[in-house]
Amino acid sequence: MKLRSAPILAAVILLVALPAFLSQGLVNAAIQMLIAALFASAYNVLCGQGGMLSFGHAAYFGMGAFATVHAMNAIGGAGLLPTPLMPLAGAIGGLIFGVIAGYFATKRTGTYFAMITLAIAELVHSLAPHLKGIFGGEAGMSTTRMPAWGISFGTTNEVYYLTLAWVVTCLALLYLFTRTPLGRLTLGLRENSHRLRFLGYDVHRLSMLVFAISAMFSGIAGGLQVLCNEAANYIVFDPGLSSAVVLNAYIGGVKSFLGPALGAALMTFFGYGLSDASQSWLLYQGILFVLVMMFAPSGLAGLAASLMQLHRRFGTAAFLALVCMYVAAGLCLSAGGAFVVEMLQRLFSQDYRALAVASAGGHLPALVFLGRPWLPGSITTWLPPLLAIAVGCLLVWLARRRTSALTLREEAGSKTQADSLAPHRRTA
Structure with a gap:
């Protein structure tokens, strides 16, 4: 999972300069792209590195979103934290629920693990409209970004740069996690958990830690979504969001660190561009996923690596x-x-x-x-x-x-x- 610094730096510079060349509508689409990239990368910690396929990751995204809403509405609307630090509330919300759900989900592996994560997400999605005090009922909850540090956060560009700073920081932290001993052990969970258990490691505790870390960064993505929309409702727990992050991660390539982020970014702009032009855009998205799985199972990142290998060979x-x-x-x-x-x-x-x-x-x-x-x-x-x-x-x-x-x-x-x-x- 070694990354080359020059292309990464060039991509960051391009993202910093992007609002100067885009309309406000496209800048908003770029914000959604960044959030989707962070969510897919957080999911990949669990799925790509840990080998645990989750079908209900929208639950932790949603918990982070509602934790951020409550933090922004606290103290008479002044907020518990300055606006730039509000995603920390999302991190705490995702982490707490991730620890609780991860304790039960990681008791099982394989298909049983996937079904437990799906059941937990469906449970939260079903209960959310009825818990009005926590999730605001079917109407949801609204909030307002407050000025902080001399910035009003009233324009789309200001929200874009705040989102970009958080996404770049979180991706850097996730990459550093892959270089730690715990990150190395995460790969062992994917390859051979029985060998880890034989070597004396507590596989359940290790799986729960990886689950909680993935949920925490998913909660940050949910918090950034609230900062962008200034509202949240139970739709953030929708199964469609859980399936979307799975599609984005696998289209980008779960065996590559930046593959899921690439897949999420491309699919977000793909949906944004086609949703207005065609009523069948979801069909195109499904066809693209099937084609990638059939002819490039390692994802777009793996396809790019194969092309580079062909260039060296021929x-x-x-x-x-x-x-x-x-x-x-x-x-x-x-x-x-x-x-x-x-x-x-x-x-x-x-x-x-x-x-x-x-x-x-x-x-x-x-x-x-x-x-x-x-x-x-x-x-x-x-x-x-x-x-x-x-x-x-x-x-x-x-x-x-x-x-x-x-x-x-x-x-x-x-x-x-x-x-x-x-x-x-x-x-x-």
Whole structure:
């Protein structure tokens, strides 16, 4: 899990300069990106490093959110802490509930552990609307950011920089955790917990500590969400949030430290960009997850590492040719697939069915997409996307053949070199 400092520093500088080039709406999306990145990284401590798959991590995110709300509303609205330090309340809320839930969840492993975490999250999600004194009922609770340290925190940019400072600090602390003896033992939990027990370690206590640390940083992410929205309701315990962090972590790559943060950032902007453009954006998200799990199970971080390895093995020219073929194939498959999905979504929509019933002559009316009408019964409507999909599949097949040919050539060259060195070794 060694990180190179130069790319990390460049990424931080880019994030610092980002608000100067974005609209206020995109800055708000960047805040959500940072929060999702921290949440996914906190989850990865438990799942990627500890090997414990949790299906209910929204519970600790939500507890951190409501702890921050109560801290901000304390003392007549003045707050228990200055606004920049309010996520500490989220850390305490997530930590306390993480210790309690982790004690019971880590009594079991594997599927049983996952089911216990899911049950705990569902229990909290069901109880939250009825505990009005703690969670504000169905309406939730609202709060207000108070000025502190000469900063009003009334603008989106000020909230962005506060969020960025917390996220960078927390990611640094999580990375330092991976370098500690406890962090090393966490990897042992994932690889072989029976060996740790044989060596004399208390595996349950170790698992509970890792669970609590993950919950604490998830609570900080929840606190930052409250600072951004100035409100929280029981939706923060929704199972959809728990599933989203699992998807983000695995799409980014749970075996890499920054993989989940990368996956969360990309998927947040993916959802932000597509949610306004298409009603089927969740379908695209699911398709992307399935494709990553099928063809790049190590995630986007693992895919990037594989590309770097191909560059070292085959050289720049062959590598660029392969990349161009795969990119062209991806564009063709994406364009053809998106066209089919959007057309089918319109074709089976309730509005179109009503329009088809009302149309005269029994003919299906045209579907409007990309600024022009398309007749659903015409071959000219479906031929272009099918051709694009076919071309994409052909390019993938050609790229795979090219990769196989380069691999065989590399193996033949290695064998020839080994045969040429064999007489010298025998002579020596």
